[in-house]
Amino acid sequence: MKKGLWVAAVMIIAIIVVATQLPKTSERVTRPIFSVAEIDGIEMVYAGVGTTNVAGVAEEGAIRAAVLPHHTLLGEELDGWWAEMAKTNPKPSVIVLIGPNHENAGTADVQITSGVWTTPFGDVATDDALVDYFLKTGPVGNEPASFVNEHAIGTHAPYIAHWFPGVPIVPVIAKSGADQDDATAFERQMQDLLPEDALVIASIDFCHYLTEEETAKMDVETLAYINARDYDHIATLHSDHLDAPFAMITYLLWADHHNYRSELIYHSSSHSIFHEPFMPGTSYLVYTSH
Helix, strand or coil, X not given: CXXXXXXXXXHHHHHHHHHHHCCCHHHCCCCCEEECCCCCCHHHHHHHCCCCCCCCCCCCCCCCEEEECCCHHHHHHHHHHHHHHHHHCCCCCCEEEEXXXXXXXXXXXXXXXXXXXXXXXXXXXXXXXXXXXHHHHCCCEECHHHHCCCHHHHCCHHHHHHHCCXXXXXXXXECCCCCHHHHHHHHHHHHHHCCCCCEEEEECCECEEECHHHHHXXXXXXXXXHHCCXXXXXXXXXXXXXXXXXXXXXXXHXXXXXXXXXXXXXXXXXXXXXXXXXXXXXXXXXXXXC
16 A cells, blocks of 8 residues: 555544544533522622722732631622632632532532533633542532532622632532531542642531521530531531531631631621521621631
């Protein structure tokens, strides 16, 4: 066979091999699209995005991890915390969001997904390579349906789009049954997979549905467990203390592993905002780690 014909034959064979390995058009997997528009109270988030003045120089080092509420009532306050993180740490490689699976949807106790969150301030896309690594190396489930209207993730997407444009996320949610062993295993995965400059956010609301006086008592208990790193107790807590024990334990393990200095910077409740001490409310504890 002449050289030119031999080369042409090899090229044709290569093209055929590649073509047979490609999925058919109907079989190609597209990234899920998650709109935040249907999240209850999202208008308060929209009104808060970008309202913070970030002039001046950051007084402390880069914030590497934080505990933030996902209650949409705190639209402007959330903007302030996200703005402060952007001021001290403007371009992390990835933002990891860890929160509760409010509906206990899906199969796995700990779930992750690839996808794109659409917001009026821009889109927020996942780091698909990191998501794949988590799926390949640990007991997490790929269950995108569980993330539809999950406000533990969606509430934060507009702030990320505004303050961290182009930075990808890794979204993680856990069922109420996820325990200390699950958190420990996942945090070890984080140690193995995340870059040094990752920003880790635990998306947590604390005491739910109680009066102001009852809420204050529950928060005292929760703070004691956190300060003592009493993971056994934290893992057994429910919504009258906090809605995401898994996220809280993971945050504490991560911060302690890196010797970050964690500081409680905000403690309040919806009772204080509405001046309704006898109405069922939600409390908020905000931590930052440098």
